[in-house]
Amino acid sequence: MLIRLHQQGRLSAVARDYQDGAHVELHRHDEAQFLYAARGLMRLVTAAGAWVIPPTQAVWIPPGVEHQIFMSGQVEMRTLFIAAEAAPATLDGCCVLAVSPLLRELILRAIQLEEVETGEHRVLVQRLILHEIAALEHMPLHLPLPDDRRLRSICLALLQAPEQGRTLDDWGLEVGASSRTLARLFARELGMSFNDWRQQLRLTEALPRLLAGQSVQRVATDLGYGSGRAFSAMFRRLLGENPREYVASLGQLATLEKE
CATH class of the missing domain: 1.10.10.60 (Homeodomain-like)
Known part of the structure; x- marks a missing residue:
């Protein structure tokens, strides 16, 4: 399944819930994806390896990378899709990032604002999200193959x-x-x-x-x-x-x- 951005925005926020043991089959996106769960644990698998994502962390997936996701426990996925041209230049591969309390709140706010098609508030939230993502700490939760x-x-x-x-x-x-x-x-x-x-x-x-x-x-x-x-x-x-x-x-x- 391919999820696309709103045409007028650089960032789209999506909320989805999954049952324990759910599996999102192999797919890819035109956009970069910032995959975060407010609850539950996810495993991201690509041809290059596997990443485990606890609730306090997120995984960055560059545009075009084929991946699948496995859920452990009840997962409340809160994910961002970011236009390739807006993605932080420092994130050129999949990696697990420690989500700051500020970014966690910004993600939840971005989801609330998703129904608003335009507006300065939404633009400012998106801009701050991108700055926060670029500054996050990398976590040692990657298992390369x-x-x-x-x-x-x-x-x-x-x-x-x-x-x-x-x-x-x-x-x-x-x-x-x-x-x-x-x-x-x-x-x-x-x-x-x-x-x-x-x-x-x-x-x-x-x-x-x-x-x-x-x-x-x-x-x-x-x-x-x-x-x-x-x-x-x-x-x-x-x-x-x-x-x-x-x-x-x-x-x-x-x-x-x-x-």
Whole structure:
């Protein structure tokens, strides 16, 4: 499905709600898309990789990028479609962005103003939205996928079982390459080490489980961590909060959205 902008505007705001497990099939837009959920968790998948989008974050999708979206929990999607010529020049690829409280309110206001075809108020809100988007912090919630067949087989196997603890030496024996060759390929194709990629994978797997109410210890065990403390240390290093603080902040956000 293709959603287009109003002819007289640079930005269009759309509100849609989805049930748990809903799937938006592979599609693309002529415009850039700023995909944000006031509630629930989304996974964006493209040919280049996957991104997980909790309620406090959004994902930027450049014009023309084919993508599909998977919903976890009840999702209240609040999304912006932005004309290519109005998109911030710094955002040239898909990325997860930390949504500021101001931008969250601006998105909700833009949706309210969507029925107004013209007006200075709407123009000012749109202009401020674009400035806010350009200044957002990038979040480490991207899981890139490689082209090399050996790396891809490793990554796909870990996607099926992220708790696996095999080393690069172990994987090398399975795919027919030395650990040094695999390490070099990870750095060249994905821009990160094998351990960093596996850590990113486990983080993206942990978020929907935590938001579904699973305990930190259970999530840590299921994802191959020796202790909840080790898992929490990884979580804090990447997202700036421990798992319990992060989930609690999302609960507070959901309460504010309903008020």
